Amino acid sequence: MNQALFQALADPTRREILRILRAGSRSAGEIAENFSISKASLSHHFGLLKRAQLVRTERRGQHIVYSLDTTVMQDAAAILFELLDPAGVAGQEKKS
Amino acid sequence: MNQALFQALADPTRREILRILRAGSRSAGEIAENFSISKASLSHHFGLLKRAQLVRTERRGQHIVYSLDTTVMQDAAAILFELLDPAGVAGQEKKS
DNA sequence: CTTGTATTTAGATAATTTTCTAAATATCTT
């Protein structure tokens, strides 16, 4: 669950897709206009973003429209904060 | 810069290292006790964490002591929030 | 200055990930 999330965020192309979607929903083709890799490769990236629940899809006629799912990203941000906040957790101290 | 950060966070072993360090500084050897992979492999992970500035090191005698550098993680959390907050950015709307 | 302990570096192999082309599926239009 977390692994899918961090793995999805690890690739620059996928982060750029998220940035694009931040401005509003886009079809797969519209998103593809921003990249020079094949649509098949992009579709693979879409799959990973979807698996991580960072995006949602909706079919609209012959297009498939992608949009951000901010829920999981909020979780991600929370996880990072947690990761850096020893006080928030029952940590067995051993401060050097 | 961001790439190093997200890439560093993408691996479960490295995230576990961060979790361990959250409880306090540890030498490379102490950290290694928590894993079943070779110390050489761990050293490689340390290198990536360091490159991403997620950890700092300090030599103490023959040991090298690792500790969390929370600065960059705060940045990371901020980046995620930014990534999900269209209002915070000058986004050219095209809401479907 | 030699020996032992801790850690990193080098170089190789294995595993994973990204990308491609070709083919499949789904929908729309006529």
Place this chain on the structure above:
DNA sequence: AAGATATTTAGAAAATTATCTAAATACAAG
């Protein structure tokens, strides 16, 4: 139903990453 457009799936090749063993470096203690 047939052709056109949009997207995904399959399978293979290329690139990257994780891991290993062996050797190198750094320090500590005799």
